[in-house]
Amino acid sequence: MAKEIFITQWFSDEMLLAGETLLKHLDETNAKVAAAFWILEDKDKAWELTIVSPLVENEGPRNYYKRINDINQSAKIDEKVVSLHDIRVSNNNNRIVKAIKNSVLGNAVLGNNRLGRNFMSGVYFEDMYLYRMDWELLSQKLDKAS
Template structure:
């Protein structure tokens, strides 16, 4: 069985690798990911992997989380996975998703862009790591 990674206050290499692997697995499930990124919530001192898809609207968040669970369940025994507690799913109308699309466009692949201490249209983003911003 796969093991959950420890999501810490610092973005670790294992978090980055596990996030990329999850996006890859969800792509294989045709999860229609338009935006995927780690976002640091400074008030809680925690990172969350945010996944945005139009399917969150059409299927509903609960059904979309089932896709995430399925992707995690397909992990090999020695592979690290991200706990559902550290993942947020949203539609593409989400404010942060829309802000990131103004600044960063990645295409359909999986990128690795660190975006720290920047302001977009008056909204401060403490820290993020972007895999995809293709809304």
């Protein structure tokens, strides 16, 4: 079975690659990842990988975590995975996503960027690594039957 990565106060290449691998597997399962980013929580100094998808609202967070857990369980022995303990799932109403959306002009392409010490639309974040921000998926409302 795969090995969980160790999350530290410093953002590591191991965290970056493990997050990329998870996103690749989520894309392969049509998980509709609208935004994904590592964020350093200022008070706890702990990194969390946040996955934003309209499916979280549609399927419920428990089912979306199960989807991630299934991916982790099926990971190859040489793959590093992010523990569910270090992952947060959210629907499209995520406060960080809203803050970035309100601060960015138009539909700017955002992805694979390190954003440190930012204050956007009233929300401060100490450090962040943004994998993607898919404006089209973020504007979607899915039917419960989807």
